[in-house]
Amino acid sequence: MSTSLILIAIVVGLVLMFIGLYNGLVRQRNEVKNAWAQIDVQLKRRHDLIPNLVETVKGYMTHERETFEAITRARAGAVSAQASGSVGQIAQAEGALNTAMRGFYAVAENYPQLKADSNFRQLQEELTSTENKVSFARQFYNDAVLKYNTACETIPSNIVANIGGFKKAEFFEIKDEAERAVPTVKF
């Protein structure tokens, strides 16, 4: 009698624990999704701004066909990567786009009239800001991923993750030459 009661209590306890862990994982997965949504919005905006920039600039930079082509190609790659939804692909495509944009800004330095164009300046400001927002949102996303992945790997939540089919999320790391050039020192 009393043993069966104890057994029932244990089973109920286990079920409650399972529910708690499961809900915790769902919550963390949603946090990852929300953080990603923020990045997604900014990436979309970035891709929308670039054709405008190219259009504005064409009149000034008539001899820089390759630069425009590099940007247009990189942007197309980034757009299709975003449509695919794979974090790794997006990161790679955005890295390539960063490189193309940096090349463009370097070339634009040679066109003082372009730099004085208020339309160009405004677009450049919007692009810079959008890129900043991506990088700030990325930090938030990666923090959320770290928490979620840790929960997926550690006992006992990893058991629940296995049963519930929770897959680990991917970190969003844009590989970019200029950013890698900054040395990191840990204290």
Added chain:
Amino acid sequence: MFSIIRSNQRKSALLITAMGLLLGLVGFAFGSYVHPAAGGIGVVIALIVWLVMLLTSLASGEAMLLAQAGAREVVEKRDAPQLVNIVEEMQIAAGLAQPPKIYIVDSTIPNAFAVGRNERRAAVAVTTGLLARLNRDELQGVIAHEIAHIKHRDTLFMTIAGTTFGAIVILADFFVRGIRFSAAGSRRSSDRNNNGAAILAILAVVMAILAPLLAQLLYFACSRRREYLADAGAVQYTRYPEGLASALEKISGSQNPEASPSRVLAPMYIINPLAAMGGTNSWLSTHPSTKDRIRILRTIGTTASLQAYEAAYQKFHAGKPVLGALSSTDSAAPVRAPSPVDAAVAVALPVGWRAARGVLHDVDDARIVDCSCGLRIRIPPGWNGAEITCPRCGSVHAVAPAPQTEAAPDQDSSSESAQSSEKS
């Protein structure tokens, strides 16, 4: 991050309690000066004054402070696109649920402050002088510092502490006036020749004089540590300590103590306008010395995190911690490279700056063409074209040749300034 808020809350509660006690003492002194047995009534009156002021400032404190500073809200993004962008960036970096409201104060003196008792009602205000002088990275540093104040709930604390300080000042002021008045009427001496009452009266007067000073010390003491914490937060958000460091340098270099706001508002600014480039950390300062803040920021190596700020702080303060255990939890990120855009600052120039530039053009003997459509076109020195097209109605005007034939700047810069003048 949450631990910063919690640690602040404990210290704030303590300080506000201390200020409340001081307020009670002033009330008691006031009461017992009027009548030896009326001390309790004095305390009650003081607390009622405090409560009314506190409720008022919590209900509409933001609006009052902003109005006092003469701030106007940026409603549309195109009024200050870069400022709006930067605030949004820092909102994302700090993880605020929504961007604070943005205000601009028409003042040539560069400064910034944040108000608001919670994230929902928060607002940041910057002066036109700040926008005109700082580049993008510097402005980002300043906004990050202000958003850190909001995130750390410093704005709420400063509202309460500032109000308490205000209540003490008002009561003490009232009391001192009352003494003068009654001394002039000289009714008291005949009323009372009791020794104990005389001592009590003297004590009360001393209290009334000292209380505001003490309250000020308390108020300022707690604002100093918060400045370091907000600087640390700004480093964490922007990942670019040099931006804030160079902004502080520029701001402190151009303060004008005579055109400054009240003592209550002073601790809320990024740099105290009352005490520009202070050399040392004194008991009487609202902010840590700007030199100290700058050298800490410049010592941070290549990792932008709370730990890095803590390490840099300890280097100059004999190993004394400022963040303590708070710094152990955050994630480290490398310091980023300076942002490539500097030219874009001109886009964000606010309306007041246009007027200022118009004045500068007048000083420079700029030629002025009044178009029939009502637009006044200011032609900057160095513009050598024979005619100019009105940007509004498109009619072409002849331009008189420049009064002086100085060495004209190169064509690029002159066309740039011509463009800017067209917008005025």
